[in-house]
Amino acid sequence: MACWAPKTAGMWQTVFFGSKLLAIAVCMAGCQRDAGQQLPYYNTPDFTPVFVESETDLAEKIPHTIDDFSFKDQNGQTVSQKDIEGKIHVADFFFTSCGIICPRMTKHMKRVEKAFPNDPNLVLLSYSVTPWIDSVARLKKYCLTNGIQAKNWHLLTGPKSEIYQLARQSYFAEEELGFSKDSTDFLHTEHFLLVDQHKRIRGIYNGTLELEMEQLIADIKTLQQESK
Incomplete structure (x- = not known):
């Protein structure tokens, strides 16, 4: 069986069915990548992993990046694509x-933040899907x-249509299920998306699961090594 971590979020959605829990959990544990293994790139909302061997391959095979954006954070400061460049x-x-679900996701994002305290080269972005309320x-x-309290963790609000489009078209936040939806369909997903220094998606994780957060933390470390 081929195992393409870290794209595990969708796989985990079947783990809570009776006696199958242990077997699937063991399978997923066996699908963890080896330390230092290259992370794949994700170019489409079906999250088919793509591995590249050169800068030429990268430019040709991975055209998708996170689009430009501009929203306000919890401190009223404007946060845009300029804040994630590099x-x-x-x-x-x-x-x-x-x-x-969201309180659990927030708790798990705090685990990520604490693993990289005050890291100026890591940014956490939590987009509100009810910006008309938030x-x-x-x-x-x-907060x-x-x-x-982390200075590099921004909770963002802004026009609903812009947040929803960014979520679905740039981050593929709901995978194929939500890619073609518009802002009239409510957006709610447990996914965390890992994006590299060049705004390319490198991982998708179930933000409600501690095991997935451990994989996310490990993958951030891998990306940090890539840039050296």
């Missing part, structure tokens, strides 16, 4: 009134409630 970043999509002031309150 940096690794992790993106997720949440809303402050979410009662179950004002700057509300995002600030959410205070959840103990979010």
Whole structure:
């Protein structure tokens, strides 16, 4: 069986069915990449992994990058693509009134932040999917409630249509399921997306699972080594 980590989020959606839990969990553990193995690139919303061997291959095979954007964070500061240029970043999509999944995702994003304290070359972006509710002031309150203090973690709000388009067309946040949807369809996904220093997607993870966060942390370290 071919195992293409870190694209494991979709695979994990079947793990909670009775007696199959252990078998699938063991399988997934066996699919973890070896330390130092190159991360694949993801160029399409079906997350087919692509491996490249040269800069020429990279330019030809991986045209997809995260589009330009500009939103306000919890401090009222403008955050745009300029803030992620030359940096690794992790993106997720949440809303402050979410009662179950989002708090777990926030907790797990804090694990990522704590693994790289005050790292100036890592940016965490949490986009609100209810920006008409999640004002700057509300995002600030959410940060205070959840103990979010890192200067490189931005909770973002802005025009709904722009956030939804960025999520679906740039980050492939809902994979193929949401790629063709527009802002009239509510966006809600547990996925975390890992993006490299050149704004190319390198991993997708289930943000509700601790094991996936450990893989995300390991993959960030791999990307850090790539740039040296």
